[in-house]
Amino acid sequence: MAIYKHNDHPNVVVRALRKVYNPIGFKKGYNAVLAFISLGYLLGFCLASVRSFNVWGFWASNNGPGETWAYTTKGMLYKVSMTMHIVVVIPAGLLVVLQFIPIIRYKALLFHRINGYLVMLLVPFFFDNWHHHLKSCVWR
Numbered sequence: 001m002a003i004y005k006h007n008d009h010p011n012v013v014v015r016a017l018r019k020v021y022n023p024i025g026f027k028k029g030y031n032a033v034l035a036f037i038s039l040g041y042l043l044g045f046c047l048a049s050v051r052s053f054n055v056w057g058f059w060a061s062n063n064g065p066g067e068t069w070a071y072t073t074k075g076m077l078y079k080v081s082m083t084m085h086i087v088v089v090i091p092a093g094l095l096v097v098l099q100f101i102p103i104i105r106y107k108a109l110l111f112h113r114i115n116g117y118l119v120m121l122l123v124p125f126f127f128d129n130w131h132h133h134l135k136s137c138v139w140r
Contacts, residue, residue: 025102039097046093053090055083092122 009015014029021032051058055071071082096119098104098112105112 039100042093043097046090049090052086088122092119095119
């Protein structure tokens with residue numbers, strides 16, 4: 001039974017893929033594949049949703065009439081919380097992609113920690129009913 005070095009695999013495809021995912025910090029191929037699929041979907045969603053930063057332009061014209069009606073008639077607190085939700089979710093999604101890249105976790109520990117704290121700060125705005133929490137805090 002032959003023992004191979006980490007990058008000297010007899011299969012050409014495995015050798016080529018190891019040259020891609022080893023510098024990023026992945027040790028096993030299946031972890032890299034799962035991360036590329038999951039983080040690729042998240043990154044794609046966030047980049048495709050950047051257009052909705054323009055709340056009155058893109059977001060209001062591409063939603064249903066009920067959502068736009070609720071946004072325009074439910075009051076200022078609803079507008080602020082919904083705009084905050086739209087504007088904060090996309091940067092948090094982009095930053096969380098960096099949290100799962102192993103080379104950043106190992107080599108840039110300070111950046112990884114600061115990025116993690118920033119993502120944890122932004123996570124409460126992921127929830128769609130954030131305006132209910134704000135309303136209960138303001139009107140008590």
